[in-house]
Amino acid sequence: MSDVRIRPMQVDDVPAAERLSAEAFLDVDRRSARRSWPEPELRATSRAATWIARTEHVLRTDPGGCWVAESEGEMIGFATSTVRETMWILATYAVRPGLQGAGIGKPLLEAALHHGRGCLRAMLSSSSDPRAVRRYHAAGFSLHPQMFLRGRVDRSVLPVVEKVREGTTSDIDLMDSLDRRTRGAAHGVDHAFMLQHWRLLVSDSTTGSGYAYAFPEGGLALLAADNRLTAARLLWTVLADGPEEAGVAHLTAANQWAIDVGIAARLDLHTEGYLALRAMAPPTPYVHNGALL
Numbered sequence: 278m279s280d281v282r283i284r285p286m287q288v289d290d291v292p293a294a295e296r297l298s299a300e301a302f303l304d305v306d307r308r309s310a311r312r313s314w315p316e317p318e319l320r321a322t323s324r325a326a327t328w329i330a331r332t333e334h335v336l337r338t339d340p341g342g343c344w345v346a347e348s349e350g351e352m353i354g355f356a357t358s359t360v361r362e363t364m365w366i367l368a369t370y371a372v373r374p375g376l377q378g379a380g381i382g383k384p385l386l387e388a389a390l391h392h393g394r395g396c397l398r399a400m401l402s403s404s405s406d407p408r409a410v411r412r413y414h415a416a417g418f419s420l421h422p423q424m425f426l427r428g429r430v431d432r433s434v435l436p437v438v439e440k441v442r443e444g445t446t447s448d449i450d451l452m453d454s455l456d457r458r459t460r461g462a463a464h465g466v467d468h469a470f471m472l473q474h475w476r477l478l479v480s481d482s483t484t485g486s487g488y489a490y491a492f493p494e495g496g497l498a499l500l501a502a503d504n505r506l507t508a509a510r511l512l513w514t515v516l517a518d519g520p521e522e523a524g525v526a527h528l529t530a531a532n533q534w535a536i537d538v539g540i541a542a543r544l545d546l547h548t549e550g551y552l553a554l555r556a557m558a559p560p561t562p563y564v565h566n567g568a569l570l
């Protein structure tokens with residue numbers, strides 16, 4: 278396309294970006310054999326509202342990391358990214374289905390990457406779309422396969438878990454220090470968003486420290502700990518408090534402790550996408566979030 282303009286994202290663009298991303302990811306799901314059952318669906322209204330709130334948060338904290346591709350006054354793609362301490366993070370990246378593979382994504386990703394030019398490290402969670410994988414590889418990212426667990430939790434094997442409590446804003450310093458130890462950079466201002474939308478669990482005892490955020494509908498959103506025992510304790514709590522049908526996404530081979538928990542809970546293990554990293558190894562014990570990593 279010849280008339281494509283790359284420009285900074287504005288807050289008014291966010292609802293259109295949400296619909297574009299929902300359509301692009303539905304298209305990825307449909308192309309993926311793994312997702313053939315259940316039938317892939319367009320993102321539900323409740324999840325769309327959280328997507329919009331998260332993107333508004335990212336745009337507020339990192340206006341220089343959020344870019345739109347436009348043609349004839351219409352959004353045809355976008356990329357949103359953040360810088361947290363010395364880390365660049367890609368939150369979302371999509372081009373309208375039907376226009377993909379024509380070179381629109383390349384300058385969008387370059388604009389977002391420019392926001393992180395002073396960073397030492399970078400991370401993002403890649404879909405299985407071969408176009409996305411090509412872009413990230415060309416941008417110097419190493420690719421680490423992601424696994425996910427899904428199934429019905431066997432309640433008869435749930436262990437008695439102690440030393441896990443509800444977290445509050447007073448845990449932010451502890452969480453930032455765990456993030457620095459595991460992934461090399463704190464989440465900082467992201468905790469305001471996460472505390473508002475997700476449930477926080479904290480374990481802080483003589484045997485170790487860790488935290489986990491759980492989605493309101495159940496399922497793990499993010500987890501960091503200073504040892505595997507504490508990490509496993511937190512994951513067991515998320516599974517015990519969650520619905521019958523559980524899902525745990527974004528597991529890397531560096532986090533076998535999470536696979537151990539999931540298999541013990543009788544969940545099934547599958548693969549999906551990649552954790553893409555620059556200048557770092559897959560964090561552990563750590564389960565990243567798909568957008569805030």
Ligand SMILES: CC(C)(COP(=O)(O)OP(=O)(O)OC[C@H]1O[C@@H](n2cnc3c(N)ncnc32)[C@H](O)[C@@H]1OP(=O)(O)O)[C@@H](O)C(=O)NCCC(=O)NCCS
Pocket residue numbers: 301302305369370371372373376377378379380381382383384402403404405406407408409410411412415
């Ligand atoms: C990922 C995405 C944003 C990239 O945007 P794009 O406009 O398609 O990207 P570009 O056209 O600039 O680059 C795509 C690359 O894949 C190649 N490509 C095109 N069609 C392809 C196909 N069917 N299979 C494999 N590679 C393909 C292109 O040649 C290009 O590689 P090259 O620069 O080495 O030649 C877009 O494809 C998309 O929205 N995908 C679905 C959503 C998604 O997965 N987003 C990423 C989230 S992590």
